[in-house]
Amino acid sequence: MPPRHQHIVGIHYALGPKIGEGSFGVIFEGENLLNKDAREPVAIKFEPRNSDTPQLRDEFRAYRILNDCRGIPHAYYYGQEGMHNVLVIDLLGPSLEDLFEWCGRKFSVKTTCLLARQMIQRVRTIHEHDLIYRDIKPDNFLVSEFQLNHSSSTSTSSSSSSSSSSRAQRYVTQSAEGDPNLIYMVDFGMAKQYRDPRTKQHIPYRERKSLSGTARYMSINTHFGRxxxxxxxxxxxxxVFFYFLRGSLPWQGLKAPNNKLKYEKIGLTKQKLDPNDLLMNGAIPEQFATYLKHVRSLKFEEEPDYDYLIGLIDDVLTQWHLEDDNHYDWMDLNHGEGWNITVNKRANLHGYGNATPRNNNNNHNNNNNNNNNNNNTHQETSQHNDTTKLNRISQTSRSKNNHNSNRRAETPTTSRPIRHTNYDSMGTHYHNGNQSNRLENHRDNYYHEQQQRECSPDDSMSIDNRDGNILTRLITGLCCCCCR
Structure with missing residues (x-):
């Protein structure tokens, strides 16, 4: 049994330490208490129920559509706890952005090729299930295990390091295929259906659309509102491939008076540069330029030739005499031991794809091994405070609900979890076209002025201009993702 003070979510998910937070809410480590022997690790995401841009219900429905697909985490639970929406999914390892940082902000041609094949396959899987992702970036691709790579990595002279290693060893998520370098895609809060899952009718081409995605990586068409x-x-x-190979992109760090002008400037720079100009005088295989030219030449409704794109990557491995042995750059870290959370900084699991807040100090000290004792104390205190805060919020919510019976007809007031069966998969109600189209038009024409003012100038941050309140009012019987 868990300690009496331990917060339980969805009947049998125990809340662990906080591992990140952002504009969406908070994410915690957790355990599935039903499996007492294995102590299954999970990630538990919280977002306020009154959020202007709710994401978790959309994410849950996307995970339901992609259930059992290779490289997609499982979603175990979606419901409400007090004043929060809650989503429970697999706990995974660090993101490709983390690994990129740990490898000196550059991947080898071989590692980029091995990653490219997996990433194209993941996107292909999503497209085959009638979805487009709309926020491709390294932060949203995670490796499949969260542990020290070798038992030898756990040996350390200090007791605090040993404690940290033992804690890390408990939280392990292995892929069903047993491949620790299987790449997962996460954070489907901005996904959208691009065609009717039954008739396969494609959505119509439109212009004057608001930006959705991450400016650094988004397509030229997205910059121009298509x-x-x-x-x-x-x-x-x-x-993303050129980002891995070059270490940075030519449109990073551009200056402008405001974000709108900055995003326009980034788009114009992308349009002006020929893909061959990104090859760094032959240091990068020309197949990556061919890839970019090909996908930019596709028509709006055209089905991509994924096999051709993967073939380009295979050609690089052959022509550059690179061994296809599933060995990635990060496996050479720490004298061949691989990535290690007691040596490398804490994995960036902030929202499983959402940007790390600038003022988040929860994991700041993990870079320095000499401060491990202080770090462990800080994390334990933080964990207790976070759990206490959630308990207090839930108790306050239940108290308010008892005195607000007039609101019960329009807003759920109980902290009892909502069952999965209450939510159909996204395709189920796709036929409700008139209401869907009205919601689509309203959301796409809505302009988040407050979000625009507060948006970080960092071009690696996601831009999500959505009307969450309209979504909340019209959510019943509608497909969340197809209405964007």
Missing amino acids: EQSRRDDLESLGH
Whole structure:
């Protein structure tokens, strides 16, 4: 049994330490208490129920559609706890952005090729299930295990390091295939259906759309307000590949008086540069330029030739005499031991794809091994405070609900979890076209002035201009993702 003070979510998920927070809410480590022997690790995401841009219900429905797909985490529970929406999914390892940082902000050609094949396959899987992702970036791709790579990594002279290693060893998520380097895609809060899952009718081409995605990686068409389709996900992937190979992109760090002008400037720079100009005088294989040219030439409704794109990557491995042995750059870290959370900084699991807040100090000291004792104390205190805060919020919510019976007809007031069966998969109500189209038009024309003012100038931050309040009012019987 868990300690009496331990917070339980969805009947049998025990809340652990906080591992991140952002504009969306908070994310915790947790355990599935039903499996007492294995102590299954999970990630538990919280967002306020009154959020202007709710994401977790959308994410849950996307995970339901992609259930059992290779490289997609499982979603175990979605419900409400007090004043929060809660989503429970697999706990995974660090993101490709984390690994990129740990490897000196550059991947080798071989590692980029091995990653590119997996990433194209993940996007292909999503497209085959009638979804487009719309926010491709390294932060949203995670490796499949969260542990020290070798038992030898756990040996350390200090007791605090030993404690940290033992804690890390408990939280392990292995892929069903047993591949610790299987790449997962996470954070489907901005996904959208691009076609009817039954008739396969494609959404219409439109212009004057608000920006959705991450400016550094988004397609040229997205910059100019054109409706996104499959081609745009693949173009964003191409930008990520060059980011890995070059260490940075030519449109990073551009200055402008405000974000709107900055995003326009980034788009114009992408449009002006020929993909061959990104090859760094032959240091990068020309197939990556061919990839980018090809996906940019696709028509709005055209089905991409994924096999051709993967073939380009295979050609690089062959022509550059690179061994296809599933060995990645991060496996050489720490004298061949691989990535290690007691040596490397804490994995960036902030929202499983959401940007790390600038003022988040919870994991700041993990970079310094000499401060491990202080760090462990800080994390334990933080964990207790976070759990206490959630308990207090839930108790306050229940108290208010008892005195607000007039609101019960329109707002759920109980902290009892909502069952999965209350939520159909996204395709179920796709036929409700008139209401869907009204919601689509309203949301796409809505402009988040407050969000625009508060948006970070960092071009690696996601831009999500959505009307969450309209979504909340019209959510019943509608497909969340297809209405964007």
